[in-house]
Amino acid sequence: MDSVKIALTVNGRRHEREVEPRRLLSDFLREDLRLTGTHLACEHGVCGSCTILMNGQTARSCLTFAVMADGAEITTIEGLGSVENMHPLQAAFWEKHGLQCGFCTPGMLMSALELLRENPDASSEEIHQALAGNLCRCTGYQTIVEAVEAAAETMRGAER
Amino acid sequence: MTLDAYIPPSRQTEKPRESYQWIGKSMKRVEDPRLLVGRGIFADDINLPEMAHAAILRSPHAHAVIKSIDKSKAEALPGVLCVMTGADAAKYTGPLPSWANPPVHQHCIAQDKVRHVGEAVAAVVAETRYIAEDACDLIEVAYEPLPAVVDLEAALSSTGDAVLHPYRGDTNVALARTFTFGTVEEDFAKADRVIERRFRWPRSGGTPMETHGAVASYDPGTGKFTIHANTSMYNYCGWMIADSLGVPAHKLNIIPTLAGGSFGAKLFSHKPCVLAATLARATDRPVKFMEDRIDNTTGCDAHGSDRVYYAKLAIQDDGTLLSLKTHIIDDYGAYFQFGVGQHGNALSQCVGPYQINSVEVALEAVLTNKCQQGAYRGFGSEVANFVIERLVDGAAAELGMDVVDIRRKNFITPDQFPYLIPTGNMYDSGNYQAVLDEALELSEYESWRAKQAEMRKEGRYVGIGVATCQERSVFSTTEFWMWNLEPGGEWTSSPDAVSLKIDPTGKAFVTLHSPFWGNSPETVAVQVLAEQLTLDPSNIEVTYSDSDHGFNSTGPGGSRFTVMVAGAVVGAAHQLKKKLLRIAGHLMEADTADLEFRDGAVSLKGAPDKRLTIAELANTAHYFRLDLPEDMDLTSGLDASYVYDHPVTTLPAKDNSHLGIFYPIMGHMCHIPVIEVDIETGKISFLNYAAVHDCGTMVNPMTLKGHVRGGVVNGIGSALMEHYHYDETGQLQNSLFTDYLVPSIMESPSDIKIGHVVTPSPFTEYGIKGGGEGGRMGAPPALAAAIEDALRPLGVTIDELPLSPNRLRRLIREAQGRS
Numbered sequence: 001m002d003s004v005k006i007a008l009t010v011n012g013r014r015h016e017r018e019v020e021p022r023r024l025l026s027d028f029l030r031e032d033l034r035l036t037g038t039h040l041a042c043e044h045g046v047c048g049s050c051t052i053l054m055n056g057q058t059a060r061s062c063l064t065f066a067v068m069a070d071g072a073e074i075t076t077i078e079g080l081g082s083v084e085n086m087h088p089l090q091a092a093f094w095e096k097h098g099l100q101c102g103f104c105t106p107g108m109l110m111s112a113l114e115l116l117r118e119n120p121d122a123s124s125e126e127i128h129q130a131l132a133g134n135l136c137r138c139t140g141y142q143t144i145v146e147a148v149e150a151a152a153e154t155m156r157g158a159e160r
Numbered sequence: 161m162t163l164d165a166y167i168p169p170s171r172q173t174e175k176p177r178e179s180y181q182w183i184g185k186s187m188k189r190v191e192d193p194r195l196l197v198g199r200g201i202f203a204d205d206i207n208l209p210e211m212a213h214a215a216i217l218r219s220p221h222a223h224a225v226i227k228s229i230d231k232s233k234a235e236a237l238p239g240v241l242c243v244m245t246g247a248d249a250a251k252y253t254g255p256l257p258s259w260a261n262p263p264v265h266q267h268c269i270a271q272d273k274v275r276h277v278g279e280a281v282a283a284v285v286a287e288t289r290y291i292a293e294d295a296c297d298l299i300e301v302a303y304e305p306l307p308a309v310v311d312l313e314a315a316l317s318s319t320g321d322a323v324l325h326p327y328r329g330d331t332n333v334a335l336a337r338t339f340t341f342g343t344v345e346e347d348f349a350k351a352d353r354v355i356e357r358r359f360r361w362p363r364s365g366g367t368p369m370e371t372h373g374a375v376a377s378y379d380p381g382t383g384k385f386t387i388h389a390n391t392s393m394y395n396y397c398g399w400m401i402a403d404s405l406g407v408p409a410h411k412l413n414i415i416p417t418l419a420g421g422s423f424g425a426k427l428f429s430h431k432p433c434v435l436a437a438t439l440a441r442a443t444d445r446p447v448k449f450m451e452d453r454i455d456n457t458t459g460c461d462a463h464g465s466d467r468v469y470y471a472k473l474a475i476q477d478d479g480t481l482l483s484l485k486t487h488i489i490d491d492y493g494a495y496f497q498f499g500v501g502q503h504g505n506a507l508s509q510c511v512g513p514y515q516i517n518s519v520e521v522a523l524e525a526v527l528t529n530k531c532q533q534g535a536y537r538g539f540g541s542e543v544a545n546f547v548i549e550r551l552v553d554g555a556a557a558e559l560g561m562d563v564v565d566i567r568r569k570n571f572i573t574p575d576q577f578p579y580l581i582p583t584g585n586m587y588d589s590g591n592y593q594a595v596l597d598e599a600l601e602l603s604e605y606e607s608w609r610a611k612q613a614e615m616r617k618e619g620r621y622v623g624i625g626v627a628t629c630q631e632r633s634v635f636s637t638t639e640f641w642m643w644n645l646e647p648g649g650e651w652t653s654s655p656d657a658v659s660l661k662i663d664p665t666g667k668a669f670v671t672l673h674s675p676f677w678g679n680s681p682e683t684v685a686v687q688v689l690a691e692q693l694t695l696d697p698s699n700i701e702v703t704y705s706d707s708d709h710g711f712n713s714t715g716p717g718g719s720r721f722t723v724m725v726a727g728a729v730v731g732a733a734h735q736l737k738k739k740l741l742r743i744a745g746h747l748m749e750a751d752t753a754d755l756e757f758r759d760g761a762v763s764l765k766g767a768p769d770k771r772l773t774i775a776e777l778a779n780t781a782h783y784f785r786l787d788l789p790e791d792m793d794l795t796s797g798l799d800a801s802y803v804y805d806h807p808v809t810t811l812p813a814k815d816n817s818h819l820g821i822f823y824p825i826m827g828h829m830c831h832i833p834v835i836e837v838d839i840e841t842g843k844i845s846f847l848n849y850a851a852v853h854d855c856g857t858m859v860n861p862m863t864l865k866g867h868v869r870g871g872v873v874n875g876i877g878s879a880l881m882e883h884y885h886y887d888e889t890g891q892l893q894n895s896l897f898t899d900y901l902v903p904s905i906m907e908s909p910s911d912i913k914i915g916h917v918v919t920p921s922p923f924t925e926y927g928i929k930g931g932g933e934g935g936r937m938g939a940p941p942a943l944a945a946a947i948e949d950a951l952r953p954l955g956v957t958i959d960e961l962p963l964s965p966n967r968l969r970r971l972i973r974e975a976q977g978r979s
């Protein structure tokens with residue numbers, strides 16, 4: 001299969017690569033760029049674990065071809081924060097025990113990030129709606145909602 | 161036999177205390193930072209130089225003879241390294257591990273016959289997964305279909321072509337046996353009534369978000385395999401995988417990765433390991449095999465219990481429970497890896513928290529053309545909980561008794577512990593009355609009963625369920641073979657180990673010999689070691705050993721890991737503390753009896769400024785041998801390891817009169833959900849959910865709560881949604897997350913209130929009990945009770961799960977038709 005040249009920015013770094021048109025963005029990120037924090041639990045668009053931000057909007061990287069990301073600006077979990085300098089969402093998930101195995105967590109964080117950017121005062125109901133497409137088998141979700149609420153509060157505080 | 165003669169003495173060295181420095185604190189998990197920033201390494205994140213990728217061609221048939229396989233087109237595809245059939249694999253590799261006795265042979269790629277949809281018929285290794293999957297489409301297989309065995313009761317009478325494993329006889333009954341404990345017939349004869357029901361527990365599965373997988377390589381220079389995998393038990397019986405691969409155990413090293421959830425499913429995930437290793441040897445390349453979701457749902461070897469119960473409970477008119485008889489048919493699917501271990505498990509607590517005098521259990525385990533059973537959160541006891549709770553609710557309804565009163569009347573009382581149930585298992589300790597009281601309060605039970613009455617007047621269908629269930633923890637391995645008719649493989653050890661060192665700078669290193677499954681073993685080890693050494697947790701590092709370096713370790717499962725890791729850390733820490741005290745006593749010219757650990761140092765009792773820090777002592781221990789006492793046994797450095805055996809287990813009786821003590825660290829729970837049924841749609845909404853658990857001494861209340869909540873939501877899935885639905889031809893109808901629905905945030909209660917009662921175990925270190933499975937072991941009977949209660953005006957009885965909207969609507973329609 002003929003490869004196509006794409007150029008995109010991932011976590012602030014520009015990459016130019018040749019990819020097959022059928023290559024999934026998820027595989028491109030995980031294998032070509034070795035950004036393995038984006039996880040694959042279903043590869044059919046239901047679980048949300050592969051969620052990334054593409055031009056500021058959440059996207060399921062398992063349902064996106066890498067060629068569709070040509071020219072795009074992408075943020076993955078690796079771009080959200082570091083152990084030394086966690087994003088308020090990461091810190092809140094840690095504080096509130098919003099994860100157990102951590103497999104769904106990158107996707108959850110990305111969905112929550114989009115929500116809080118668009119709606120810093122999200123209600124519990126709105127958080128539920130925003131995370132309705134992210135499955136977690138471990139936590140029962142309650143502490144995830146608490147973590148998003150806590151992060152929202154921290155982020156609102158930082159705004160002021 | 162007296163209780164004293166029956167129950168071994170306690171080996172507890174750390175008594176439960178009123179307060180602790182680190183144990184019992186809701187410390188943030190040490191596992192989390194790397195997971196939160198996307199740097200945790202799961203199986204699919206392993207990337208070796210020259211690594212190739214495998215995909216499997218799955219059987220489209222439930223049961224068929226493989227007549228021929230033409231792999232030429234697939235082999236011709238550029239990028240393909242190897243196309244392997246079952247016959248090819250047999251040149252390298254033998255059958256997969258099995259505990260069943262006599263065994264049922266299973267291969268990593270089917271040989272001659274396929275026995276369930278999704279079974280591997282061939283595997284392809286290629287430069288990319290894309291090419292491997294393309295090549296699978298080019299393999300041509302001719303099948304001759306055989307009769308598909310799908311219905312578990314029909315499987316009882318299969319013969320001829322419908323028999324899955326004819327070498328075991330002309331039957332699909334893998335094991336049939338009856339156990340009778342105590343005076344069952346007399347108790348039934350004297351009963352005022354017998355509650356008699358048929359229950360159906362549906363096949364679901366742990367369905368972790370991360371599928372199973374392995375990356376294997378083979379070094380022809382040393383003849384040794386290396387496998388990275390999200391499996392467990394590699395330090396307990398990893399040699400069985402070597403055995404399958406036809407190499408001696410020291411020619412295989414298994415390196416654990418993080419596992420993205422298990423819930424039992426990854427208990428001994430042997431097939432991906434054996435498959436990837438077989439392919440690696442054939443291709444002389446490292447090979448990755450990760451299940452995709454369909455591989456997982458159709459072939460993970462980890463479906464859960466799938467049972468019919470014909471159950472009878474003998475009772476007196478005053479509500480006294482006398483005796484329990486169950487006839488169980490369990491659908492094991494196509495293979496039989498753990499034998500009927502799930503039923504050994506269920507016998508540990510089949511009478512629940514109640515004083516029931518005698519028990520009879522008849523089991524027929526059948527083989528059908530489905531993915532085989534493995535472990536799922538409860539390992540069979542979740543079904544026993546459902547059955548006994550449904551029967552007790554049934555008794556209450558028949559007698560017109562209150563569901564709380566009938567439980568109180570029959571509870572084992574706190575003064576009766578240690579308590580032996582008819583099967584011989586011991587309940588070490590408990591206070592069921594206290595758990596119930598706490599749950600009634602936490603759930604505001606009385607006030608909800610009043611509200612329920614009001615809402616009913618408004619025509620709303622609101623119900624309250626009460627389930628009081630056991631959560632046995634810390635399995636002993638006898639549960640796996642106690643049902644077997646033929647002796648063999650009768651292991652009695654199920655330990656867990658850690659190794660420990662303090663380096664010259666005073667940092668402590670814990671090596672766990674079992675893997676991370678999504679639970680919190682690192683946090684447990686850190687909290688317990690910090691407690692032991694009075695060291696700040698920031699000084700402690702936790703890693704995992706591979707099988708080359710690991711000691712006998714059973715690993716997580718059966719709610720055992722917290723108890724076992726704590727026990728092993730205590731054992732190893734005691735050795736190090738002894739050495740530290742000896743060195744400190746020598747350097748400080750003090751009697752070790754006058755010294756104590758305090759704030760990360762050894763200090764003189766009563767004079768805490770006379771101290772040497774652990775870092776100072778460690779430095780001396782490593783580099784200043786000539787400052788240490790003259791003693792051949794006092795070696796340089798600070799290191800120890802400890803294999804912590806099961807805290808209290810005994811053998812089954814030879815005459816089957818009892819099964820011994822095999823699952824004794826007995827937790828307990830009370831779940832009280834309040835739900836509303838929309839009778840037009842069959843949809844359930846949660847109005848309240850309270851769960852009180854007694855898991856003995858808590859190491860970390862926050863993570864324990866997390867386990868309970870997560871387990872409750874698994875239980876909601878089992879009770880309301882999940883069911884692997886095989887049609888009559890053996891096709892799995894729901895193999896994707898689009899149709900095998902697990903609870904999303906929208907189906908989960910937004911506030912599960914958790915309470916704790918603490919009844920420490922007299923047998924484990926600090927009195928800890930396990931708490932990993934409880935949520936799922938309590939939610940299904942509680943929800944069934946709540947829904948039955950909600951629909952009481954219609955007279956609906958709940959005997960079968962899942963209570964999907966579809967099933968509920970049917971029950972409601974039938975009830976409305978009757979009235």
Ligand code: FES
Binds near residue numbers: 048050061062063
């Ligand atoms: S992996 Fe992309 S949605 Fe599940």
Ligand code: FES
Binds near residue numbers: 137
């Ligand atoms: S934390 Fe394990 S799936 Fe969400």
